[in-house]
Amino acid sequence: xxxxxxxxxxxxxxxxxxxxxxxxxxxxxxxxxxxxxxxxxxxxxxxxxxxxxxxxxxxxxxxxxxxxxxxxxxxxxxxxxxxxxxxxxxxxxxxxxxxxxxxxxxxxxxxxxxxxxxxxxxxxxxxxxxxxxxxxxxxxxxxxxxxxxxxxxxxxxxxxxxxxxxxxxxxxxxxxxxxxxxxxxxxxxxxxxxxxxxxxxxxxxxxxxxxxxxxxxxxxxxxxxxxxxxxxxxxxxxxxxxxxxxxxxxxxxxxxxxxxxxxxxxxxxxxxxxxxxxxxxxxxxxxxxx
Amino acid sequence: xxxxxxxxxxxxxxxxxxxxxxxxxxxxxxxxxxxxxxxxxxxxxxxxxxxxxxxxxxxxxxxxxxxxxxxxxxxxxxxxxxxxxxxxxxxxxxxxxxxxxxxxxxxxxxxxxxxxxxxxxxxxxxxxxxxxxxxxxxxxxxxxxxxxxxxxxxxxxxxxxxxxxxxxxxxxxxxxxxxxxxxxxxxxxxxxxxxxxxxxxxxxxxxxxxxxxxxxxxxxxxxxxxxxxxxxxxxxxxxxxxxxxxxxxxxxxxxxxxxxxxxxxxxxxxxxxxxxxxxxxxxxxxxxxx
DNA sequence: TTTCATATGTTAGCTGGACTTTCATATGGA
DNA sequence: TCCATATGAAAGTCCAGCTAACATATGAAA
Numbered sequence: 103x104x105x106x107x108x109x110x111x112x113x114x115x116x117x118x119x120x121x122x123x124x125x126x127x128x129x130x131x132x133x134x135x136x137x138x139x140x141x142x143x144x145x146x147x148x149x150x151x152x153x154x155x156x157x158x159x160x161x162x163x164x165x166x167x168x169x170x171x172x173x174x175x176x177x178x179x180x181x182x183x184x185x186x187x188x189x190x191x192x193x194x195x196x197x198x199x200x201x202x203x204x205x206x207x208x209x210x211x212x213x214x215x216x217x218x219x220x221x222x223x224x225x226x227x228x229x230x231x232x233x234x235x236x237x238x239x240x241x242x243x244x245x246x247x248x249x250x251x252x253x254x255x256x257x258x259x260x261x262x263x264x265x266x267x268x269x270x271x272x273x274x275x276x277x278x279x280x281x282x283x284x285x286x287x288x289x290x291x292x293x294x295x296x297x298x299x300x301x302x303x304x305x306x307x308x309x310x311x312x313x314x315x316x317x318x319x320x321x322x323x324x325x326x327x328x329x330x331x332x333x334x335x336x337x338x339x340x341x342x343x344x345x346x347x348x349x350x351x352x353x354x355x356x357x358x359x360x361x362x363x364x365x366x367x368x369x370x371x372x373x374x375x376x377x378x379x380x381x382x383x384x385x386x387x388x389x390x391x392x
Numbered sequence: 393x394x395x396x397x398x399x400x401x402x403x404x405x406x407x408x409x410x411x412x413x414x415x416x417x418x419x420x421x422x423x424x425x426x427x428x429x430x431x432x433x434x435x436x437x438x439x440x441x442x443x444x445x446x447x448x449x450x451x452x453x454x455x456x457x458x459x460x461x462x463x464x465x466x467x468x469x470x471x472x473x474x475x476x477x478x479x480x481x482x483x484x485x486x487x488x489x490x491x492x493x494x495x496x497x498x499x500x501x502x503x504x505x506x507x508x509x510x511x512x513x514x515x516x517x518x519x520x521x522x523x524x525x526x527x528x529x530x531x532x533x534x535x536x537x538x539x540x541x542x543x544x545x546x547x548x549x550x551x552x553x554x555x556x557x558x559x560x561x562x563x564x565x566x567x568x569x570x571x572x573x574x575x576x577x578x579x580x581x582x583x584x585x586x587x588x589x590x591x592x593x594x595x596x597x598x599x600x601x602x603x604x605x606x607x608x609x610x611x612x613x614x615x616x617x618x619x620x621x622x623x624x625x626x627x628x629x630x631x632x633x634x635x636x637x638x639x640x641x642x643x644x645x646x647x648x649x650x651x652x653x654x655x656x657x658x659x660x661x662x663x664x665x666x667x668x669x670x671x672x673x674x675x676x677x678x679x680x681x682x
Numbered sequence: 683t684t685t686c687a688t689a690t691g692t693t694a695g696c697t698g699g700a701c702t703t704t705c706a707t708a709t710g711g712a
Numbered sequence: 713t714c715c716a717t718a719t720g721a722a723a724g725t726c727c728a729g730c731t732a733a734c735a736t737a738t739g740a741a742a
Contacts, residue, residue: 103409103470105423108477111401112729119393127689133395139730141690148530149664151477153484157531161689161738166533168480175476179469180393186465187398187441190458194443240438241447243456257721374439402700417718429701431719451709451718547692 109147114176116143117155121173125162198227199380202239203248205232206324207367210344211264212248219386226379234323239372245380246371248387250341253368260368261384264391267365268305269342270357271349275334282357285310293318294336296327302339309360343367399437404466406433407445411463415452488517489670492529493538495522496614497657500634501554502538509676516669524613529662535670536661538677540631543658550658551674554681557655558595559632560647561639565624572647575600583608584626586617592629599650633657 108114116139119129126137126144133140148155155169165173203212208230219228231244239247239258253260272282272291281287289312295303297320307313319336321327328345331338332353348354369384376384398404406429409419416427416434423430438445445459455463493502498520509518521534529537529548543550562578571577579602585593587610597603609626611617618635621628622643638644659674666674 103412103422103474105405105474107481108474110728111405111473114473114477115395115401122393125689126691132393135729136731137690138692138732141692142729145662145691146664149662151481151484152535152664152667152670153480154530154533155480157528158690158737163690168483172476172480175472175479179472179476182465182469182472183401183404184393184395184398186462186469187404189465190443190445190462191397191441193458194441238447240444243444245442372435372439374436374442377442380442400699415718425700426702427719428703428721431721432700435720448708448719453719 109150110143113143113147115180116140117147118173118176118180120144120156120163121165121169122177195377195379198229199246199377199383200229200231200244201246201248201383202231202233202237202242202244204234204250204324206328206344207248207250208232209325210328211367214347215390218390219383222386223382226382228383239370245376246369246384249368249370250366251368252364253366255370257372258370259373260370261388262366263369263387264341264343264367265361265365266341266343266367267359267361268302268339269345269359270306270337270339271331271342271345271354272337272357273332273334273354274352276337277355282355285358288337288357290316292316292336294327294330294338295320296324297322299324299339305360306339309358341367399440400433403433403437405470406430407437408463408466408470410434410446410453411455411459412467485667485669488519489536489667489673490519490521490534491536491538491673492521492523492527492532492534494524494540494614496618496634497538497540498522499615500618501657504637505680508680509673512676513672516672518673529660535666536659536674539658539660540656541658542654543656545660547662548660549663550660551678552656553659553677554631554633554657555651555655556631556633556657557649557651558592558629559635559649560596560627560629561621561632561635561644562627562647563622563624563644564642566626567645572645575648578627578647580606582606582626584617584620584628585610586614587612589614589629595650596629599648631657 116129116133116135119132120126120140123129123132126140129140130137144156151168153168154166155172156163156165158164209232212230216228236249236255237244237247239245248263249255249260250266253262270285270288272288276291277288285306293311293316295318303313317336321330324340324344327338328340330336331340332348337357342349342356342359345354349356369387371380371384406419406423406425409422410416410430413419413422416430419430420427434446441458443458444456445462446453446455448454499522502520506518526539526545527534527537529535538553539545539550540556543552560575560578562572562581566581567578575596583601583606585608593603607626611620614630614634617628618630620626621630622638627647632639632646632649635644639646659677661670661674
């Protein structure tokens with residue numbers, strides 16, 4: 103589509119508004135600009151096309167024949183454009199909020215709380231996608247994600263939901279009444295690590311755990327790890343946020359804990375306006391940790 | 393038409409081009425901008441509408457369902473706009489060049505030369521409107537005017553065609569062989585003045601004519617005045633340009649002459665591009681006095 | 683006829699939207 | 713593996729689009 107011989111779209115829009123409104127002043131109010139801006143645009147179009155479109159008539163303006171014809175095709179064209187845009191925006195606003203979230207966070211933190219959301223917002227649909235991968239939100243059509251990390255994903259806005267830490271936990275059934283207040287207390291017990299969570303292993307070693315003198319097993323997912331830890335299958339390092347209820351109820355014992363600056367579960371989304379529904383969900387999420 | 397919730401038209405055009413071209417790079421070439429400009433526009437629209445439109449696919453891009461639908465309505469809308477604009481521009485280019493010109497200039501200078509123009513440009517139509525009034529070119533649909541004055545009409549471009557002067561002329565049939573080289577030589581002959589041309593009368597009085605001792609008649613139009621002067625009805629003050637042929641052939645005698653700085657016959661038109669045809673005519677006009 | 687509100691016309695000056703520049707990364711054909 | 717061409721992202725530039733200001737025109741009301 104060759105635009106080189108077409109006046110600027112801003113000018114054409116100004117002309118269409120003036121043609122419809124009958125005065126530059128009224129068109130200016132509609133477009134939130136001054137009458138001078140509208141007048142300049144219209145005269146620029148006339149100069150470029152070599153014909154008059156709007157001429158002075160009393161206190162207002164009258165369309166020439168050419169002006170009538172141009173205004174008609176512009177009105178149709180701009181009508182089509184704005185209708186198409188609004189249809190897309192309406193569809194986007196109506197569909198369920200699409201969220202991608204790590205499975206373990208979904209199972210251990212989000213799902214237990216979601217009944218509260220459903221009670222508060224019965225008509226607001228959510229589409230939750232548990233996925234361990236960091237997916238491309240735009241490519242895969244997600245409104246937002248809840249991600250674990252430092253909050254610095256390029257091109258995305260990230261807002262901290264829950265701070266994360268490293269917490270050593272063990273089940274009472276594993277401890278068998280033994281004290282569990284230092285790493286030394288659990289040094290000789292079996293240990294469990296998530297395959298990909300190398301940093302947890304690195305941290306606990308740096309904190310004094312001697313990996314050589316104890317049995318350490320690896321499991322594939324955080325969900326499986328938590329299941330095994332709860333069953334007394336071993337000691338592990340997790341974010342306390344995921345096991346807050348377990349610790350509070352005594353189902354798991356927190357041996358030691360250390361905060362990591364910046365580390366946390368973040369609400370992540372592309373920059374710009376979220377839909378009203380997505381905003382509502384985000385607000386509710388943030389309200390759960392205030 | 394409420395534009396507040398509509399992305400910028402430049403952005404929508406960029407998106408439509410990218411949707412059609414399949415890559416930001418190709419769309420950028422079409423629009424004469426960089427790929428980054430197109431990419432930024434598209435992502436801005438996605439942010440505002442809350443949905444993906446174009447996602448990465450190999451080395452290019454693929455439209456999402458929403459993207460397809462939006463691209464279709466934008467293509468229709470922009471097509472309507474550009475077709476409408478081109479139709480108006482084509483009409484303006486095709487119609488005869490509309491010129492408003494003073495009747496006396498038309499009769500005495502232009503019409504005698506126009507045969508040369510018609511011979512040189514047989515297919516180029518002209519629409520000549522003799523009018524003594526200074527008309528509003530845009531309101532009345534004129535491409536240009538040939539006007540007598542100082543060339544300083546606001547909001548218009550003016551280019552000098554012929555310098556004007558005050559020239560005292562008389563017919564030989566009036567002079568009856570008497571010398572006619574000074575105002576004194578024609579002081580006691582009858583004089584003619586155009587009703588509205590007060591400055592000619594003012595000038596000749598300031599140049600020494602004693603209005604009290606001679607018969608002075610007024611006529612309504614310059615054309616009538618020239619007709620009477622040629623018939624020996626009286627002495628008058630005219631622009632020599634209008635009677636150059638008469639003077640050259642001896643049909644009129646130039647008694648005295650005085651140039652006036654800036655005064656002249658000007659080609660006048662609104663600023664901006666004249667149509668190709670109007671430019672051709674203007675060029676031809678200017679060629680007649682080079 | 684005068685006054686007043688509202689319109690257009692015009693030009694000089696300002697600024698942020700639109701773009702460029704630059705560099706990093708991704709993709710696919712040779 | 714190399715290379716050409718694509719997108720992604722962010723910092724910086726600049727002029728199209730606008731405002732401000734003032735002049736002039738129009739028409740209704742007093």
